[in-house]
Amino acid sequence: MQRPPADADWMAVAIALSRRGRPLSAPNPNVGCLIVKDGRVVGRGWTQPRGRPHAEAMALAGAGEAAHGAAAYVSLEPCAHASPRGPCCADALIAAGIARIAIAAQDPDPRTDGEGIARLRAAGIEVVTGVLAAEASTAMAPWWTRQLAGRPFVTLKLATSLDGCIAMGDGSSRWITGAHARAHGHLERANHQAILVGRGTLVADDPSLDVRLAGLEDRSPTKLLLTSGKAPDGWTAIASPESIDDVDSVLVEGGAGAASAFLATDRVDRLLLYRAPILIGGGRPALGDIGLTDLSQAHGRWRLTDSRLLGSDRLDVYERVREG
Amino acid sequence: MQRPPADADWMAVAIALSRRGRPLSAPNPNVGCLIVKDGRVVGRGWTQPRGRPHAEAMALAGAGEAAHGAAAYVSLEPCAHASPRGPCCADALIAAGIARIAIAAQDPDPRTDGEGIARLRAAGIEVVTGVLAAEASTAMAPWWTRQLAGRPFVTLKLATSLDGCIAMGDGSSRWITGAHARAHGHLERANHQAILVGRGTLVADDPSLDVRLAGLEDRSPTKLLLTSGKAPDGWTAIASPESIDDVDSVLVEGGAGAASAFLATDRVDRLLLYRAPILIGGGRPALGDIGLTDLSQAHGRWRLTDSRLLGSDRLDVYERVREG
Numbered sequence: 001m002q003r004p005p006a007d008a009d010w011m012a013v014a015i016a017l018s019r020r021g022r023p024l025s026a027p028n029p030n031v032g033c034l035i036v037k038d039g040r041v042v043g044r045g046w047t048q049p050r051g052r053p054h055a056e057a058m059a060l061a062g063a064g065e066a067a068h069g070a071a072a073y074v075s076l077e078p079c080a081h082a083s084p085r086g087p088c089c090a091d092a093l094i095a096a097g098i099a100r101i102a103i104a105a106q107d108p109d110p111r112t113d114g115e116g117i118a119r120l121r122a123a124g125i126e127v128v129t130g131v132l133a134a135e136a137s138t139a140m141a142p143w144w145t146r147q148l149a150g151r152p153f154v155t156l157k158l159a160t161s162l163d164g165c166i167a168m169g170d171g172s173s174r175w176i177t178g179a180h181a182r183a184h185g186h187l188e189r190a191n192h193q194a195i196l197v198g199r200g201t202l203v204a205d206d207p208s209l210d211v212r213l214a215g216l217e218d219r220s221p222t223k224l225l226l227t228s229g230k231a232p233d234g235w236t237a238i239a240s241p242e243s244i245d246d247v248d249s250v251l252v253e254g255g256a257g258a259a260s261a262f263l264a265t266d267r268v269d270r271l272l273l274y275r276a277p278i279l280i281g282g283g284r285p286a287l288g289d290i291g292l293t294d295l296s297q298a299h300g301r302w303r304l305t306d307s308r309l310l311g312s313d314r315l316d317v318y319e320r321v322r323e324g
Numbered sequence: 325m326q327r328p329p330a331d332a333d334w335m336a337v338a339i340a341l342s343r344r345g346r347p348l349s350a351p352n353p354n355v356g357c358l359i360v361k362d363g364r365v366v367g368r369g370w371t372q373p374r375g376r377p378h379a380e381a382m383a384l385a386g387a388g389e390a391a392h393g394a395a396a397y398v399s400l401e402p403c404a405h406a407s408p409r410g411p412c413c414a415d416a417l418i419a420a421g422i423a424r425i426a427i428a429a430q431d432p433d434p435r436t437d438g439e440g441i442a443r444l445r446a447a448g449i450e451v452v453t454g455v456l457a458a459e460a461s462t463a464m465a466p467w468w469t470r471q472l473a474g475r476p477f478v479t480l481k482l483a484t485s486l487d488g489c490i491a492m493g494d495g496s497s498r499w500i501t502g503a504h505a506r507a508h509g510h511l512e513r514a515n516h517q518a519i520l521v522g523r524g525t526l527v528a529d530d531p532s533l534d535v536r537l538a539g540l541e542d543r544s545p546t547k548l549l550l551t552s553g554k555a556p557d558g559w560t561a562i563a564s565p566e567s568i569d570d571v572d573s574v575l576v577e578g579g580a581g582a583a584s585a586f587l588a589t590d591r592v593d594r595l596l597l598y599r600a601p602i603l604i605g606g607g608r609p610a611l612g613d614i615g616l617t618d619l620s621q622a623h624g625r626w627r628l629t630d631s632r633l634l635g636s637d638r639l640d641v642y643e644r645v646r647e648g
Contacts, residue, residue, distance in 0.1 A: 158486075158487070160487075160488060161488075161622070162482075162488075162595070162597055162626070162640075162642070163482070163484075163488045163609065163610045163611045164484060164485075164486075164487050164488010164489065164609065164610065165488065165609075168616065168619055169613070172618075172619055173619070174619065175619070176619065260605055260606075263603060263605060264605075271486070271603075273486055276623075277625075277626045277627070277628060277642060278619075278622035278623055278625070278626065279587060279595075279611060279614060279616075279622060279625075279626070280611070280614075280616060280619075280622060281584055281587060281588075281611040281612060281613055281614030281615075281616055282584075282609075282611065282612050282613035282614070282616075283609075285487065285488065285489075285606070285607075285609060286487045286488065287487045287603060287604070287605040287606065288605060288606050289493070289605055289606035290603060290604075290605030290606070291605075292492065292603075292604060292605055292606075294496075295492055295496055295497070295498070295499070295500065295602075295604075298485065298602035298603060298604060299600075299602055301601075301602070301603075302486070302601045302602065302603070303601070304601060304633075304636075304638075307638075309628075312628075314628075314631075314640070316486075316638070318486070318601060
């Protein structure tokens, strides 16, 4: 690097660390924290499983005495409320002698919501806010969505042929995408708190929905079944897309009925489109009716945020454009 | 450029020139020719409409006296047969005093087929062959396909939503893709000798299929209708994908029936997939049955050769992988 790192460079590292906390930090936000002294990283932290320790506590523990006079980069405002499960991070940063703090986003939790920043400033610490705020909220999208919209962040996964089929006419779907794309799908499972399928997919495929990636087996998410009836052992029945409680992130894996139900209620925030370079013809469509009455309504809703080749398949990632 | 241009660099220019001849040179091959002397381009040519003048004749005319002692780069072996419509190119190159010739591909036409190369060598000209042969045959794909397979080179265009629909359930399809993608589609029309649609598309859309791009209006291709019946004025009836005569290149524009007929008979060489970032759900599929009986048959047939964003739409270009 030709120039010395700027605040945004260090914050990008803190945000990358924050992603390590996902999804196990839920229901706590997955925060990342970096402590830098004299241009060197002396502490790194991210919210640990079930929310404790917080990212700041982990980073401060790593920095030890080096935290004195150092700068901290935190992807969310440090908490101002003590808890039986751990100390208040604003106080801990002050006590450690941090001299300067950059914060990506203010915490909307009414117990903090600016109070952490105020307390740090009152202690004489220089506080900079809004550094990579959009990137930080994207990295914490599940938690933000629950905070602001009161519902889980939903990712819809579709694996199709070039002509948009998820199976042949007779239902066979093994395999449309290749090994690379399927492994990527398992990584996405590991990043979600819950996975949901419809009853048709359960009956047809009896999917295990576990994370078959070495080292991530413990990440296998809660299994939700979209059904008006009961769910078998190991599954939780969900009557409708609106009725999911206590979950920050859901990966909708199939089939067309479940996908359409979430789209029809505008509950999909992110779309993972794995597409194999094959044509099926006369196969099963990826979606049923999603309530569209005019083609113009379909436009302007999805923004491409990533596109990559996975073996010979292409993954396109779209995010729902929501104004306001 | 740090190093002096190599044969492949000059040949790449000749091949780029050859594309200018497409599709108006048909039934003659669209050849490109570059004449280089002392590291400078002194002549450029490409096969003119209806096949004459040939690329070499045009380039030699541009070079004039400078051709003496120069090098020529030609994307196809110069012809060895004189014709009432023009001189034989091998003789013309010899007469102009060309000292060295690089040739991409040998002409399979039995009237030339090595005879051009032999005559040039017999005249003392240094001849190099096989320079960018694959690139040259791609640039001349329509002519090569007719020469080798006795049928036209077929491009299938599909414009779909992310879920693979070419229209809503009620048939509305204006518009799925945006202005950039539609303009690119017009450019593709200009590169084909004929455009084909099925009767359903003719009845539903009454498409004009002209090239609505300034300066290219004269390129509007012949209009073919895939039908078991008669064609209206201005159209030529085609009973089946196998029954197209006297055309080097066909763009299949719609609808699902025509597309499926060409795929089912393995007559599609190139696939243009324009995809808008929209979801339709329950719409009309891009394809009907194409004769697939097992998913494994679908794999390994298409190779991605280009991918680009056109406004907010993505164009992926696939070519049919044909062994041997």
